[in-house]
Amino acid sequence: MSVKSLIAAALGAASLALPALAETTYPLTLKNCGVETTIEAEPESTVTVGQAATEILFSLGLGDRLKGTSVWFTDVLPEFAELDSGIERLSDNDPSFESVVTRHPDLVTVQYEWHVGPQGLVATREQFADVGIAVYTLPSDCLGKDNSVGVDGTRLELYKMDNVYKGISELAEIFNVAERGEALVSDLKAREAAAIGKAAALDLPDDVSAVFWFSSAEMDIDPYVAGQGGAPAYMMNALGLENVVKSNEEWPTVSWETIARANPTVIVAARMDRRRFPADDIEKKLEFLHSDPVASQMDAVRNNRIVILDAHGMDPSIRNISALETLADGLAGFDLK
Numbered sequence: 065m066s067v068k069s070l071i072a073a074a075l076g077a078a079s080l081a082l083p084a085l086a087e088t089t090y091p092l093t094l095k096n097c098g099v100e101t102t103i104e105a106e107p108e109s110t111v112t113v114g115q116a117a118t119e120i121l122f123s124l125g126l127g128d129r130l131k132g133t134s135v136w137f138t139d140v141l142p143e144f145a146e147l148d149s150g151i152e153r154l155s156d157n158d159p160s161f162e163s164v165v166t167r168h169p170d171l172v173t174v175q176y177e178w179h180v181g182p183q184g185l186v187a188t189r190e191q192f193a194d195v196g197i198a199v200y201t202l203p204s205d206c207l208g209k210d211n212s213v214g215v216d217g218t219r220l221e222l223y224k225m226d227n228v229y230k231g232i233s234e235l236a237e238i239f240n241v242a243e244r245g246e247a248l249v250s251d252l253k254a255r256e257a258a259a260i261g262k263a264a265a266l267d268l269p270d271d272v273s274a275v276f277w278f279s280s281a282e283m284d285i286d287p288y289v290a291g292q293g294g295a296p297a298y299m300m301n302a303l304g305l306e307n308v309v310k311s312n313e314e315w316p317t318v319s320w321e322t323i324a325r326a327n328p329t330v331i332v333a334a335r336m337d338r339r340r341f342p343a344d345d346i347e348k349k350l351e352f353l354h355s356d357p358v359a360s361q362m363d364a365v366r367n368n369r370i371v372i373l374d375a376h377g378m379d380p381s382i383r384n385i386s387a388l389e390t391l392a393d394g395l396a397g398f399d400l401k
Contacts, residue, residue: 088240096199096234097177097206099189103198106240107170113159113186114175115140116381117202121173122147123382124236124244131167134159135175137376138337141383156338161187165195173235174201175381177211200238202231204380209293209314216314219293222301225256228380252385256302259388263303263395272400273306274330275323278315278378280343283352286317287343295380296332299388303395305330320358329400331364332391336375346372369398 092103111132112118118133122144132154140148154163158179164172164186172192174180180187180199189199205211207230208221229249236245276290290296291311300307308326309318331353335346343349353365364370371394377387 086242088237088242092238094200094234094238097181097201097203101198101200103171103200103238105170107198107238109167109169110171110173111154111159111164111167111169112173112175113164113179114173114202115376116175116204116379116383117173118148119144119382120202120232120235121239123248124232124239124241126235126239126241127151129239131169132159132164134164135179136338137379138335138374157340158185161191165192165197169197171198171200171238174199175379176205177201178217181211200235202228202380203234204228204231214313214316218312219291219297219314220312221293223294223298223380225252225298225384228382228384229253232382248382252382255385256388259385259392260302262392266304266395266400268304268395268400271306272304272330273308273326273328274300274332275308275326275328276300276332276334276373276378277343277349278334278375279336279341281341283342283348286319287323288315289318289323290314290378291316294378295384295387296378299384299391302388303392305395320356324358324362327362328364330369330371330395330398331362332371332373332378334375334378335372338375344375367398371395 090103090105094101107129109131110129112121112130114135115137119141121130127147130151132152134154136156172180179185180189180201182188192199204227207227209217209219211217232249233245236242276296278288280287289309291309291313292307293312294314297307308323308328333346333349336344338344353359359365371391373387373390374383377383
């Protein structure tokens with residue numbers, strides 16, 4: 065889809081008047097990540113496995129339903145800091161099945177299938193069903209994606225914000241707050257259109273390119289960079305940038321020699337609070353780029369065309385919109401004619 069088409073679609077959707085929506089009728093049956101899922105009654109409590117799921121529920125005004133959260137990349141959105149401080153964090157990373165079950169949630173709300181799915185690190189859907197707990201996984205992790213291929217799955221088609229909007233709308237329906245979901249989606253679509261429009265107005269040359277660097281297991285080995293189909297690829301496509309990484313894996317490892325040969329116009333680096341790997345630290349990323357004999361020779365480094373993005377904004381989430389806005393602002397600050 066062209067940039068102009070993206071703008072028109074986003075503006076058109078955002079401009080529609082919000083209708084009064086009916087109350088949810090239970091039991092509610094949804095097709096969720098290929099699995100028929102039935103919600104018997106309005107959930108009074110949930111545990112989230114994934115920051116994206118947590119922040120969607122906070123944005124829907126459902127913080128009082130959360131009995132525990134897990135899998136965090138960075139601090140919660142500032143507007144939810146006080147709310148989040150009163151909710152138990154089961155784990156910054158992968159929670160145990162037992163830690164989730166002992167909170168007795170009606171629903172487990174999941175960001176990634178690799179946490180709760182056919183080979184889930186936490187559990188399978190069937191294990192939760194055996195103890196009477198329903199599972200809802202954000203569709204942004206499974207629509208147009210094969211999670212059985214590669215460590216983080218492989219995109220079969222370009223990720224789009226509609227997948228996030230679908231998750232918002234379905235969670236709003238599950239929790240019987242459909243009008244809140246429609247309002248949130250409308251706001252995000254308007255911001256999406258504005259960011260795309262800002263980049264379109266720059267009239268960038270066709271050969272402007274980028275690489276998104278998430279992290280690296282060690283500083284001196286191949287980095288995890290964004291492939292052709294995920295959220296960063298959507299951002300690059302929406303703003304008129306070519307992705308120099310050609311893999312369809314979500315986060316493939318690619319050598320700096322290969323990246324340097326492609327010589328991206330812009331480098332987008334992730335900033336996060338997580339410290340699982342040395343390169344999770346943005347200061348170490350920047351130090352590496354300016355000191356490594358290969359990376360330091362790229363035009364983007366020599367001309368300081370580096371955009372720092374919130375790491376969670378690189379994963380499918382409502383933060384994709386603020387990341388899109390930050391990237392559009394960054395491009396506007398570079399001389400790319």
